[in-house]
Amino acid sequence: xxxxxxxxxxxxxxxxxxxxxxxxxxxxxxxxxxxxxxxxxxxxxxxxxxxxxxxxxxxxxxxxxxxxxxxxxxxxxxxxxxxxxxxxxxxxxxxxxxxxxxxxxxxxxxxxxxxxxxxxxxxxxxxxxxxxxxxxxxxxxxxxxxxxxxxxxxxxxx
Numbered sequence: 001x002x003x004x005x006x007x008x009x010x011x012x013x014x015x016x017x018x019x020x021x022x023x024x025x026x027x028x029x030x031x032x033x034x035x036x037x038x039x040x041x042x043x044x045x046x047x048x049x050x051x052x053x054x055x056x057x058x059x060x061x062x063x064x065x066x067x068x069x070x071x072x073x074x075x076x077x078x079x080x081x082x083x084x085x086x087x088x089x090x091x092x093x094x095x096x097x098x099x100x101x102x103x104x105x106x107x108x109x110x111x112x113x114x115x116x117x118x119x120x121x122x123x124x125x126x127x128x129x130x131x132x133x134x135x136x137x138x139x140x141x142x143x144x145x146x147x148x149x150x151x152x153x154x155x156x157x158x
Contacts, residue, residue: 012091012139013038017062017128018045020055034058034125035154036092038140044148046092046140048101054125061132073129080134085109087136088117090127095147103127 018035025031032055035045050058057073059065070078080087088106095101105127107118131138 010093011142013040013142015046015092015138015140017058017132017138019062020050020058022052022055023049025049031055032058033154034128036128036138036140038142038145038148040142041145041148044145044150045154046144046148047154048092048124050123050125054123054129057129058125058132061129073126073133076130077133080107083109085118087130087134089136090122090131090138092124092127092138092140092144094141095144105130 015036015038018037020032020034023031023033030052032050032052034048034050034055036048037043037045053072057071060067060071061073067074086108088108091104091106093102093104101124103122103124103126105120105122107120109116109118128138130136
């Protein structure tokens with residue numbers, strides 16, 4: 001839980017990646033939309049628009065595709081492992097200016113009982129791509145349900 005400005009704690013819900021889908025955005029061209037779902041949202045999904053390379057990276061991780069040589073997210077996982085750092089969890093924290101979501105990578109360094117937590121500000125797309133590769137859980141701030149949409153509102157067919 002994260003502390004809010006009023007002293008109360010932010011509530012987080014376990015989320016799953018429903019999928020990533022290619023989209024075309026008039027102003028910027030090709031992109032992907034990543035859909036996250038929390039069980040408490042009763043079928044609604046949080047759409048987060050991400051870049052093409054990040055979308056492909058997440059799609060590869062969801063499909064279990066392994067490249068012959070490590071791509072960026074694979075390389076980062078390899079570096080973390082070599083340094084004895086694990087990804088404890090990823091949190092999707094907030095929406096800024098109605099356009100950019102924020103995320104936090106929560107890392108753990110050291111042995112159990114004598115470990116240090118490290119918090120890294122990151123983009124949701126990179127955070128999710130890393131979490132999927134590391135088998136780390138993904139959490140979403142409960143207040144982001146206000147931006148979640150039903151499959152119909154997102155134009156998805158049942």
